[in-house]
Each structure stands twice: as C-alpha cells, then as structure tokens.
Amino acid sequence: MKRLLVFVGLLLTLFIFGEAVVNYALLEDITTTNIWNLLGSGSSAWNFYVQLWKYPALLTMNKDGMLIPSAAAEVPKIVEENGMYTVTVKLRKDLRWSDGSPFTANDVVFTYNTIQELQIPGGNWVGAYEPTKVEKIDEWTVKFYFKEKTTMTIYYDTLMTAIVSKNFWAPYVEKAKKQENPVNWLLSQEVVDPAITALNLGKIEKGAFVEVKRVVEKGFYLPEGEENLYYENGGFVIKNPTTGFEWTSNNPAPEGSVKLKVVNGPYIDKIIYRIYGNKAVALQALQKGDVDFVLNPLGLTSGEFESLKGVPGIKLTVNPSLGFRYLAFNMRKYPFNIKEFRQALAALIDRDYICNRVLQGKAIPLSTPVPPANTFWYNADVKTIGEGLSRGERYQLAIELLKKAGFSWDQEPVIDPSKAANPVVKRGKGLKGPDGKYVPDLELLAPSGEYDPMRATTAIYIEQWAKDLGLPIDVKLTDFNEIVTRAFDEVDFDMYMLGWGIGRVPTYFKSFWKSDQSAPEGFNTPGYSNPEFDALIDEFEMADSFDEAVEAIKEAQELLAEDLPYIILFTTPIYEAYRDTIEFPFTDTLDGIQNYNGFPENVVRVK
Structure with a gap:
C-alpha cells in the first residue's frame, strides 16, 4: 500500500489535471523578467535558466x-x-x-x-x-x-x-x-x-516558485516536429517536415549514419522552478521526488555525487566543464614582471600531484585555458613547464630559471633529486633579485576553504613549495569578494587565485589578456602586454576562415604557456543528477545539462 501511495503521488506530481509537468530546483530567485535588464545588470544564471531560452x-x-x-x-x-x-x-x-x-x-x-x-x-x-x-x-x-x-x-x-x-x-x-x-x-x-517557443512565463511567487507553461496550442507551433540530425562524421542537418525548412552543413557535409536525432516538441505543458534556500535542501527534494533536476552552474560536488549513487529513481551524469581555475600575477609589479620568476613558480606547481593525489581525482589538470574537451580550439601540443618531472627535478628547474634571470640567495637551496620523498636538503633563504635587493614578501590571495576547498588547498601547497626555494610567498585565504575587488577594481594585488566559466568559442582570450583590456577598465588583471599576442588575437577576430581562427588561437595558447600571465591550474567535471521520471534528448554534452538550461525549450520529456 505504501508503494502504491508513492506511485500515485508521483503521478500527481507529473500530471496535474492531465498536464505533463516537470519540476526543477533553483538555488536563487529570479530578479527580473525584463529582457533588457536580464542581459544587462540583471544577468545571472538563475534568470538565464528560467528565461533566456525563450528568445x-x-x-x-x-x-x-x-x-x-x-x-x-x-x-x-x-x-x-x-x-x-x-x-x-x-x-x-x-x-x-x-x-x-x-x-x-x-x-x-x-x-x-x-x-x-x-x-x-x-x-x-x-x-x-x-x-x-x-x-x-x-x-x-x-x-x-x-x-x-x-x-x-x-x-x-x-x-x-x-x-x-x-x-x-x-x-x-x-x-x-x-x-x-x-x-x-x-x-x-x-x-x-x-516567446519564440511554445512555453512562456506564467505565475511567479517570489521566493517560492516560477511557473513556465505552454502558451501555444499543440499543432499551432510551427517548429514542432523539427528534427536536428547529428551525423557520425560531424555533419549536421535541420529538417522541418511541417514547414519544409531545411539546412545542411557543408563543413563537414553529412556522411554516414545519423548518430543522434533530436525532435522538437513540446512534450510538456508546464515547468515549475522551485526556489530553495540552499543546495542541501534542493538535493533532499531531488531524492524525495519533489523536483526532477537541480539547476546549478557548478553542478554537484564529488561528495554530493557519490552520496546519490544507488539512490532509487536517480540517474547520474558526468561531463567536462567549460571553465578553469587559475593563478594570476600582477605583471606591473616586481618580481612578477620578470618572466623567469613566473616560470619558476609554474615549474614548482605539480598539477598532476595536486589533482590526482591531493584532490583525489576530483579535479583535472590543465595546461591551457581551452579545455581538452573543446577539441575544435584546443592545442594538444601545449605543455606545462616542468611537466613529467619529479619533485626534485622541478626544484632544480625552478632554480635554473631564477639564476638565468639574475636571482641569487643568501643561502642557495640544495636539492637531491634522488630523494623522492623529500628532495630538499637545504631550504633557500634570502632571495635577492637581479638588482641585488631582497625580494619583498609576496601575498597570494585565494578563496577560503569554506568557499572552495580545492583552491584553498592548492594555494597552501604552492606556498610550501615556493618557501622550499626561499620564495617569500604567503597565502591569504579570504573572502571571494575581497579578491574580486582587489584584482578587478583596485588592481592592488601580488597574486590571486580564482576561476572562470567560459564560452566554447575562445573570444575570452581578448578580454583576459589583450593589452587594451587591462583592469580596471577591462578584465586583463595581470596587465599582460605582448604585441605578438595582440596580433594573434586580431588575426583570430578578423580571420577569413575558421581554420585561420583556429590556427591563431592555438598559437596564442602557446604564447600564454610561455609568458604565463596566468598559471592555468585545473578544471573540474560537471557532476549532475536527475530523476528517472524525465528524459533529456542527450546527457553527454560539454558543461553539462545545466549549460542547456535543463533543456526547457521543447525537448525535455516526462516518461
């Protein structure tokens, strides 16, 4: 009897008075229904999830x-x-x-x-x-x-x-x-x-829920039944049997069999976006069946993901992320204006060790700001400084780079690479620059462990490795907003650690590193200025073909790996979970289901 009542309750959730209903969880309320504001100062993931797809x-x-x-x-x-x-x-x-x-x-x-x-x-x-x-x-x-x-x-x-x-x-x-x-x-x-879709906003109760409902009757929505065909060779076709519209890609032209067919609905009558105060409560609602999916730009933590394994009625998915964590230098200041100093610190940072040992496989090491899963733009030839070296060899490489630039020590560090566990025989002390003056204390700003334990832990390891060689770096774990203010508004920092969510097309290269985008007016917080890099970004933006654009951005990745305005650290997978009462057209997608706003626009189905 109890199982029957649960089943009946589930049916009532999915079909209210004959309607096919999907329930999504939001962790924040929407703040505007005005598109001009939505894409302006009112832009937020939560506003986008509920509304952006309708335009x-x-x-x-x-x-x-x-x-x-x-x-x-x-x-x-x-x-x-x-x-x-x-x-x-x-x-x-x-x-x-x-x-x-x-x-x-x-x-x-x-x-x-x-x-x-x-x-x-x-x-x-x-x-x-x-x-x-x-x-x-x-x-x-x-x-x-x-x-x-x-x-x-x-x-x-x-x-x-x-x-x-x-x-x-x-x-x-x-x-x-x-x-x-x-x-x-x-x-x-x-x-x-x-809207340009069959669904649009309905009733809104601030702090409680937002309703999206069908506003166009079945049979009167022209793109209904439209097919998106993905071919094995990467070709793509849009075909509308009702209106006769058709478009076929030519680079590449479709060949072979269709690997995926997505047919436009709508298949549902209503989406209820339920507002929850925090993720823990939203995940409880997911487990109870009150919601079908929790929308969140960061997805789930690995711990949350593990806790949902084996839960009846829950399906899990893992996808590569469109984003990265990074360490930025203020290149306007000494010693960060010396390339070898930045390279020496990069040589010390063992991404593989951090990601696979310290963070226990919950992060993926990166050497370029284009994630490997973004294969069209990714340069697989870019390697990190010190990649493949042991801990002792990394120390030796960093010392060589510093000496090359004219740095010296009161007590030069002594390294024995044969001692794998602890190759530091004698720690460095009294680091002096090429001018003979002592390098001042350097501050590394990083988010607190409460906000992001991964970045906090990584920062502490970087501090330890740097001090082994006498680099006077001190970590300050602090509030996220303090880092943003000091880096982007005041431009008053030595080093900081943050992360970016990025688009699939690397137009962000201009925003982050082109010389005319320097903070505080732009997002180039390091103050990076390299005419060769600027010229590559101009080539990318004005390319006559996508092949030319790809070549320019791949060369730009090589320059960034050499010049290091950022040290790219790692990315994290997007972990997500949803109820088996709904069905998405596909779940293997860069940046996860959340990147498609939960597929509200006419393709999500109720089973």
Missing part, C-alpha cells in the same frame, strides 16, 4: 560546437563592399512569436537599433554595438554593416544577440524615450513578453 538569435551552436542557423535561414558570409564589411542575413519564414505574430526583419532591426539608440548597458549586449548600421532589405532579409572584419565577434557575438518582439516592445520603447531617464525606465518594466 531567438540569428545564429547559435549545436551540441558539438558547430555554428548553425537559428532564426536565420543559413549561416551568412561576410562581404567587403564600398569600404565596409556587410553581412546579409536571410531569415526563416516559418517562425512566429507566442502571441501569433510572425518573426520578421522588423524584430531584428528594432532590437539592434533600440540597443544602440538607448545605449542599453550590459556585457551581454556588447555584440549589438558592433554594426554601424542594421537595415531591413525586405520582410525576411536584414543587412548588417561593419567598419572592421571582426569575424569571430560578428558570428559569435553580434549574430548571437537575443532578438525581441517589436510588436510588444515598440510601445514601451517609445514611452521610454519620453522619460527623464529612458534606459532606467525601460529596464524597470517587469513584463512577460512573447
């Missing part, structure tokens, strides 16, 4: 990282004409908004012009500022004009900008223009605008 973009990427059309009918070419670079985008004619109005060139032009005219703030709108003009050619054609051929920015920022419905937003924009502060007024409007 179209001209281009997107499939699960394998291929650039594909979304609201566009094809991937357009960049053409040089009359001293400008233009992109003419043909739109799909078979899309419409959830209020019934067609998706047209009017929506595209209105979105870009509104962003530029009102100067909508926010890094997620940055791509919309690239074109000097966006014009409507006809109802289904839009033309973009650019001063420079920044190929990667055009494809992966500008043409991936979220598009809004002109029919809905034009009255608000016109009213905003009459206000004393047009932007503030527009961003303050909390509304539910049309």
Whole structure:
C-alpha cells in the first residue's frame, strides 16, 4: 500500500489535471523578467535558466560546437563592399512569436537599433554595438554593416544577440524615450513578453516558485516536429517536415549514419522552478521526488555525487566543464614582471600531484585555458613547464630559471633529486633579485576553504613549495569578494587565485589578456602586454576562415604557456543528477545539462 501511495503521488506530481509537468530546483530567485535588464545588470544564471531560452538569435551552436542557423535561414558570409564589411542575413519564414505574430526583419532591426539608440548597458549586449548600421532589405532579409572584419565577434557575438518582439516592445520603447531617464525606465518594466517557443512565463511567487507553461496550442507551433540530425562524421542537418525548412552543413557535409536525432516538441505543458534556500535542501527534494533536476552552474560536488549513487529513481551524469581555475600575477609589479620568476613558480606547481593525489581525482589538470574537451580550439601540443618531472627535478628547474634571470640567495637551496620523498636538503633563504635587493614578501590571495576547498588547498601547497626555494610567498585565504575587488577594481594585488566559466568559442582570450583590456577598465588583471599576442588575437577576430581562427588561437595558447600571465591550474567535471521520471534528448554534452538550461525549450520529456 505504501508503494502504491508513492506511485500515485508521483503521478500527481507529473500530471496535474492531465498536464505533463516537470519540476526543477533553483538555488536563487529570479530578479527580473525584463529582457533588457536580464542581459544587462540583471544577468545571472538563475534568470538565464528560467528565461533566456525563450528568445531567438540569428545564429547559435549545436551540441558539438558547430555554428548553425537559428532564426536565420543559413549561416551568412561576410562581404567587403564600398569600404565596409556587410553581412546579409536571410531569415526563416516559418517562425512566429507566442502571441501569433510572425518573426520578421522588423524584430531584428528594432532590437539592434533600440540597443544602440538607448545605449542599453550590459556585457551581454556588447555584440549589438558592433554594426554601424542594421537595415531591413525586405520582410525576411536584414543587412548588417561593419567598419572592421571582426569575424569571430560578428558570428559569435553580434549574430548571437537575443532578438525581441517589436510588436510588444515598440510601445514601451517609445514611452521610454519620453522619460527623464529612458534606459532606467525601460529596464524597470517587469513584463512577460512573447516567446519564440511554445512555453512562456506564467505565475511567479517570489521566493517560492516560477511557473513556465505552454502558451501555444499543440499543432499551432510551427517548429514542432523539427528534427536536428547529428551525423557520425560531424555533419549536421535541420529538417522541418511541417514547414519544409531545411539546412545542411557543408563543413563537414553529412556522411554516414545519423548518430543522434533530436525532435522538437513540446512534450510538456508546464515547468515549475522551485526556489530553495540552499543546495542541501534542493538535493533532499531531488531524492524525495519533489523536483526532477537541480539547476546549478557548478553542478554537484564529488561528495554530493557519490552520496546519490544507488539512490532509487536517480540517474547520474558526468561531463567536462567549460571553465578553469587559475593563478594570476600582477605583471606591473616586481618580481612578477620578470618572466623567469613566473616560470619558476609554474615549474614548482605539480598539477598532476595536486589533482590526482591531493584532490583525489576530483579535479583535472590543465595546461591551457581551452579545455581538452573543446577539441575544435584546443592545442594538444601545449605543455606545462616542468611537466613529467619529479619533485626534485622541478626544484632544480625552478632554480635554473631564477639564476638565468639574475636571482641569487643568501643561502642557495640544495636539492637531491634522488630523494623522492623529500628532495630538499637545504631550504633557500634570502632571495635577492637581479638588482641585488631582497625580494619583498609576496601575498597570494585565494578563496577560503569554506568557499572552495580545492583552491584553498592548492594555494597552501604552492606556498610550501615556493618557501622550499626561499620564495617569500604567503597565502591569504579570504573572502571571494575581497579578491574580486582587489584584482578587478583596485588592481592592488601580488597574486590571486580564482576561476572562470567560459564560452566554447575562445573570444575570452581578448578580454583576459589583450593589452587594451587591462583592469580596471577591462578584465586583463595581470596587465599582460605582448604585441605578438595582440596580433594573434586580431588575426583570430578578423580571420577569413575558421581554420585561420583556429590556427591563431592555438598559437596564442602557446604564447600564454610561455609568458604565463596566468598559471592555468585545473578544471573540474560537471557532476549532475536527475530523476528517472524525465528524459533529456542527450546527457553527454560539454558543461553539462545545466549549460542547456535543463533543456526547457521543447525537448525535455516526462516518461
């Protein structure tokens, strides 16, 4: 009888009055329903999970990282004409908004012009500022004009900008223009605008739940039944049997059999995003069956993952992460402005030992800011300084590098590599720079063990190895916000340890390391400045082909491994768990299911 009651309760959870319902857990409340704010100062993973999927973009990427059309009918070419670079985008004619109005060139032009005219703030709108003009050619054609051929920015920022419905937003924009502060007024409007999907926002109870429900009747949603076909050789096809729309990749062209077929729904009527105060409570809800999946950009910890193994009704998945932890140097200051000093410290840091012994396999060592799973952009030839050396050999290499740059000691360290357990015969003391002056005490800022035990532990090991050679490095485990403030706002630091979540396409190379992006105005906290690197990033951005872009970014990875504005440390897998009462179209995907916002847009199913 007890088992029967549990089954009946589960049915009530999944099907309320005949509706197919999925329950997701959020760890934070949403803060806005306004798309202009959502991609501006209101940007957060929680807002994105619940809403970002409902807006179209001209281009997107499939699960394998291929650039594909979304609201566009094809991937357009960049053409040089009359001293400008233009992109003419043909739109799909078979899309419409959830209020019934067609998706047209009017929506595209209105979105870009509104962003530029009102100067909508926010890094997620940055791509919309690239074109000097966006014009409507006809109802289904839009033309973009650019001063420079920044190929990667055009494809992966500008043409991936979220598009809004002109029919809905034009009255608000016109009213905003009459206000004393047009932007503030527009961003303050909390509304539910049309979606390009069959689902949209419903009831919202702050601190309790957010409802997303079907707003388009079955049979009246044009992309319903649309097929995404992944071929064995990497080829890709979009096919809509209802409207006749079809697009086929040409690099590579599909060959062989179809390895994965994803068919568009919707298969559900409602998603309830339940708000939980912390992850522990959300995971309890998952185990009880109150929610089907816990959305979290970091996924589960390895401990949480292990605790869910064998739990009835729970399925587990592990995927590579799009992100990395790193150690950054302030290259504006001595001795971090000396490359050999940075290289010596890198030689001391044994990533394999940290990840496999200290962190017990819960982290994956990295030598480049492009994760190996991101195979298209990853340079497998990049090696870390000291890779494959023993502990004693690492000490010897670090000493050689320091001596090469003119460093010396009052008491030079003595190393015996044959003593594997402890090769340090005599620790170094009184490290002096090439000018004969003592190296001052150096501070390494790292997150506390409570916030991130992995980084805290790694920092302590780095301090120990450095002091073995007389490098006066002291770790300060501190608040995350203090590190961010000192590194990005005040630029007042020696070294710090943080992490980045990154995109699949390495446009972040410019933000993190190009010389004109130096903090506090930009994200280049080390103050790294290398004309050769800058030239490679320019080549990457303005490449005529993706092969040229890949070659430039692979060379840039080699330079970073040599110059070391960052020491790339490790990444962590994305561990996730979900109830077996729901079904995703696939679970093997870079950065996990959470990176797809839990697949709310018409492909998640209730079993």
